[in-house]
Amino acid sequence: MDTRKYLITFLITATIFGTAVFTSNILSGKKLEDVRSIGNRVSLDILASEIQFALLEETSCQDIGPGFLSKELGPLGERIAYAENQGAGFSTADLASLKRSYFLLEIKDYLLMKRLTEKCAIEPTFILYFYTSEGRCRDCERIGHVLTTLRERHPELRVYSFDGSFDLEAIRTLQNIYKMENEAPAMVINGRPYYGFYSVEELESEVPAIALLAAQRAATLKMLEEEASATSTPQQR
């Protein structure tokens, strides 16, 4: 029997395996770099916003432009969620570190948003959403779909998602501030906690801040419809 043939076959197979591991590690490293660089940009955005906010003491709310809050918090969250659910080749320690910095950035952004709404008397449009990554939480998945739909309908809505089961003192403090029970899914909207599942329609009718957004959207859609029918109807002489 040809032992040499088996040895050569083994070496080629092992080389392909080794190349796959090497390539995958290189790409995972690039992905990690990508997420970290977005994290850094979000961090800088928040720092810039904080400085701008401090300067607000000497100026007015009208000076705040649309780019005041970071636009990259969402993409950062998407990447971390993908890494957690589908696997991006990150180690458990790297993933935990990314989640930790993401949640802290979310809290910083949330605090800034809160101060802004208070100072400039803007109607607050943000949701604190707590899910759990321990076991399978079907209601958390459902609320995830609901919040995505709401964000699509009302782009001005800012949703901050937190893993309630993640070991981070700042999340615990946030939950304590709103006297939240240890349940998932849970949401805080305008300081009021909501537990369990709510459909899009329920949130749009029962939560005042979201109801207001829904009413504004309906009015805008109606206006657009009227404009469209006015331009398409031939003028009578």
Add this chain to the structure above:
Amino acid sequence: MAEIQSVILYFTLFVTLFFEIFLLITYFEVREELKLEEKLLNKGISRYPSVSIVVPCFNEEKTVASTVESLLSLDYPQDKLSLILVDDGSSDGTWQVLKRYGGHPGIEIYTKENGGKTSVLNFALERIQTDLVGCLDADSFVDPGALKVIVPYFEDPEIMSVIPSIKVHQPKSVLQQMQKIEYSWGVFLRRMLSSIGALYVTPGPFSIFRRQVFSDLGGYRHAHHTEDMELAMRMQKNRYRIVNSHRAHVYTVAPAKLGALVKQRVRWTYGFLNNALDYREMFFKRQYGHIGIFILPIATLSVFATLLATGNMLWRIADKVSDWILKYQTVGFRFRLPDVSSFNWYFLNTGVISFITLSVIMLTLAILFLALRMANGRAEFSKALLYYLTLYVLIVPIWLAKAVFSTVFRRNITWR
């Protein structure tokens, strides 16, 4: 649990990749062998040995005449060729068809009580005195030149059996066209296994043996309805050499309907698993060469690995479908075309498993290309190939699962 699944997955992928590379290395070795074989065949046959071909028939009134006619058209000295047509107690008009050949020189016809293919073969073996013996199922047809490219191999006294390349006869239905590609793959695999002395089937259609094989090792056995596998394994166990003449073409009628195909393949897989169990002492024994060390173990493993991979795939699909249902129940149907402009490579799966799976798929396609070229002289994209690539993976698990179930729970399977 996830760790165990992961280890099994990595192991399966490693073994699959190992097997594919082993096949490719063998292919490069075989290319040299094929040139030597060409020379052997071009030399011609110095002495024509006498050959008997047995045709077992059971309810084959529609195809048996064509089978016999194809044997009569063989390019071989008529005085050296005998046909033994045996009706195994058919309930249709098979015997009437056979009687038409009764007075034909070189043809013997018999009818007996139904006892199965094994009994027919042993019945015929008792009446054969020729140097070589073969069998042709009554739903198969030989190429006129087949015997002339088989016989020269027997000039090597160590070669005890020569098996042909089997192709699908006039594929029409989708399933038959799919099997046409599958049989091409079989042509390639048999030639590779022949080169390393690891053939574990001497197929019913036109495998030719020295008569000595039966006098030394005994006749056919029932062997879980796969007497052709058992005989090959028995020969391998006794170190009797079996080779493949890939230029000897035999055509067989492939099942046209799913039920018949599944039934046939359950029988084959069940037969393989049970014969492998019966000959388990050959596993991992160096004395049996490649067949013991590698081919029988990997062929057995492939059955379970395919089932495992299918189970894993079905689980993932079920999980995805359950997610879609949950989403539909929650926010309704929301179809959106993927936004190509927002594509980001970050969301591509770049895990180790993905790269290895990609390597396995690419090697599979490369081997398929070589197989089509070896079987048909050229490899080109066809409807048959499309059916094979899309349907085959979906239906193979059906017969594998049924065969494993029948083996584990000792359920008997039937021929028809």
